Amino acid sequence: MSKNLFPKLPSKALLLGALGCVVSALSWAQMDHSSHAGMMMPAKPTACTSTSLDCANGATPFLTTDGRLLLAWTAGGSVSVAQSDDMGKSFGPAVIIGEHGKSLDTGADSRPQIVADDRGNVFLAYAFFKDSNWNAQINVAQSSDWGHTFSTPRSLVNDGSSQRFPSVIKRPDGSIFIAWIDKRLVAQAKKSGHSVLGGSIAYAFSNDGGDTFSPERIANESSCECCRIGAANDPQGGVAIIYRAIFPGGVRDHASQIISQTAMGKVQRVSHDEWKTDACPHHGPTIAVSGSGKMHVAWFTQGKARSGVFYANSNNQGATYSKPIRIGKEGSNVSRPYLLALGSSIWLVWKEFDGINTTIYLQQSSNDGKTWSTPKQLSQTNGYSDHPLLINKGDLVFLSWLTRADGYQLIPLNSNP
Template sequence: MNTKLNSIFTKFLLLGLGGFFILQSAVAQTDHSSHMMDIAPAKPAACAGSGLECANAATPFFMADSSLLLAWTAGGVVSVAQSGDKGKTFSSPVAIAQHGKSLDSGADARPQIVANSNGQVFLAYAFFKDSNWNAQINTSVSNDGGKIFSTPNSLVNDSSSQRFPSVLVQPDNKIFVAWIDKRLVADAKKAGQQRLGGSIAYAFSEDGGVTFAPERIANESSCECCRIGVSGDPKGGVGIVYRAIFPGGVRDHASQIITSSGSGQIRRVSNDGWKTDACPHHGPTIAISDSGKIHVAWFTQGSARSGVFYASSVNQGEAYTRPQRIGAVDANISRPYLLAVGKSIWLVWKEFDGVRTSIHLKKSFDDGKTWSVPVMVSSTTGYSDHPLLLNQDDEVYLSWLTREDGYQLIPLNSR
C-alpha cells in the first residue's frame, strides 16, 4: 500500500470508527509485519477494572425466559451477567476467564454468547498465546442459565491460530461457530512457502457446545483480521459473509450457506476491487429473512467503490443486487449491522461528525424492497462499541455500549 493511500485509509478509520482512537504501536494486534497497525479504542486511564463500566465490547442474547445475557471484556477479563429488566440492572458478574493483556480485544473481536431453549449457555472468546499474535479460541458452557460456567477449553486441537469466533444457535438447539483459522498458513510456512490471510473454518455442536463435530474449512482464502457475519437460513442452514481473498490479493466479500453436511459454493457479494495487504478489522454483517432473501452490508476501500454498502440476493447468493451506499457520500460511516425478523429488515450504523458518534437506523417491512428514512437513535462522545441488533419475538432492540452513558438496550419498534 503506498504512503498516500495508507494515510487516507488510516484517517478514514480514525474518524469513521467513532473518534477517540489511537494507534497502539506497543500492543498492535497485526498478524504479520506488512499489515497496518490495529486501531484500538482509547480507554481512559482511570478505568482499569473488569466491570461493565470499563468494558470495550459487550454482546447480548435474550434467553427463552426473556432474561438478557450480556458477555463483555474489560481489564483482560471475560465476564457474564444477567438482566431481568431489559438491561437497566444486572446481576453480579461471573468472571469466566482472566487473560490480562493477552485477551483479544481488538476492533473486531468480542466475546460470543448464546443459549438454547433448555437454558444451556455457550460462550466463546479468543486470546493471544504468543507474541506473534497467534490466538486460541476458548469455549465455556453453563448448564444452569449462566450462573456457573465450565473451565474454558480450546475449541479445536490444532496448534496454529484461531481467532474471531462468530456463534449462532439454531432452532433445533445446534450450536454453530465459524472463525478465522491459520492452519493452512502454518502448513505453508513449514513448507517454506508464503500464504496470504487465513481460512474460514466452522463446526457444529449437538450438545450445547460441550463437544463439536470435527471442524471443516469453508474457504481456504480469507482476510485474517475481520469478523464473520452469521445468520440462520430458513431452510435449516447458516448463512455466513466474510472478507475473502480473491485472485490477485483482492479482499472483497463472499457469502456461503453452510449445513451440517458441508459448505455451499463461495458466492462473491460485490466486485469492489480492494487490493490491499492491510488489516481492515472491519467485518461485514448478514441477515436472512423468512423468505430466504439474503441481506448483507459491508465496508470497503476498493477501486470500484469506497464506503459502506448494502446488497441483497434472492437466490442464496448466486447473484446480488447492485450495492447501495449507506449514508451520505461525505459522511464518516462505519460498523453496519443487520437483523431480519420475519420479512422486516433492520439496519443500523455509526456516523462520526468530528465530535459525536451517532447511531442511525433505517428499516424495511417488505424484505428490503423499500426503506424508511434514516433516523438517529442515540449519540455519544468518547469511546463506543459497535452497534448490535437483537430481538425478543417481534420487539427489536439496539444494543450499544458507550463509555459516557454505559450500556444501553434501546427499543426500536417505535422509532
C-alpha cells in the same frame, strides 16, 4: 453524553468495581476500529482497568425467549458474564470466565460470543493471544445454570496454529454453529517454505450444547485474517455466512456461503469492489436472512470500484446480488453496519463519526429490502463506544450499544404490534 430519541433506560448497576487507570497502548491498537485510510479517529477509551461493565471494551448480548438478557463483555483483561431479568435495567453479579490480561483479544472485530437455550444452558466463546506474533486460541466454556457458574475454559480445537474471531449462533433445532478465522493452512505453507496471505474460514457444529463439536471443516481456504464473520440462520435449514475473502491478485472483497451439517455451499462473491490491499481492515461484514430466504448483507470497503459502507441483497442464496447501495451520505465517516431480519422486516444500524460525535443511525424496511425508511438518529456520544448490535425478543427489536459515557444500553426500537 448520549442522546436517545427513544425512552432511555435508567443507569446500569455497577457490577465489579470502579474505574481504574489507563488502558494500555497495545489494547487500543488491537481495538482501533477507524484506522482506515481517509477515516477520522473516534475518541480512545477512557482510562479504565477494572473488569466491571463500566470499563468494558465491547459487550455482546443474548435474549432468551422468556426475556432473560445475558451479557458477555471484555474489560480489564477478563471475560465476564452477567444476567438481567429486567431487560438491562439492572444486572446480577458478574462471573469472570477467563482472565488473560493484555493477552485477551479485544481487537476491533473481536468480541465474546454467547448463546443460550431456554433451559439455562449457556455457551460462551472468546479468543486470546498465545504469543507475540498474534497467534490466538479460541476458548469455549459452558454453564447449566443461566451463567451463574461456568466450566473451566478449554480450547475449541486441538490444532496448534492460530484461531481467532469466533462467530456463534444458535440454530432453531438447538444446535450450535461456530465459524472462525483459522491459520492452520498458512502455518503448513510456512513450514513448506511458502508464503500465504491471510487465513481460512473454518466452522463446526455442536448438537449437545457445546460439549462436543463435529470435526472442523474449511469453508474457504483464503480469507482476510482480521475481520469478523457475519452469520445468520437460513429458513431453508442452513447457516448463511459472509466474510472478507481474498480473491486472485490479493483482492479483499466479500463472499457468502450457505452451510449445513451435511453440506457446504459454493463460495459466492458479493460484489466486485476491487480492494487490493495487504493491510488488515479489522472491519467485517454483517448478514441477515428474511423469512422468504432473501439474504441481506452490508460491508465496508475501500476498493477501486467503490469506497464506503454498502448494502445489497440476494434472492438466490448468494448466486447473484443486487447492485450495492451506499449506506449514509457519500463523504461521511460511516462504519460498523449491523443487520437483523424478522420475517419481511429488515433492520439496519450503523455508526457515523463527524470528528467529535459518534451517532447511531437506523433504517428499516417492511418489504424485504425493496424500499427503506429515511435514516433516523438513535443515539449519540462524544466518547468511546462499541459497535451497534441488534437483537430481538419475538417481534420486539432492540439496539444494544455500549458507550463509556452512558454504559450499556438496550434501547427498544419498536413496540408490540
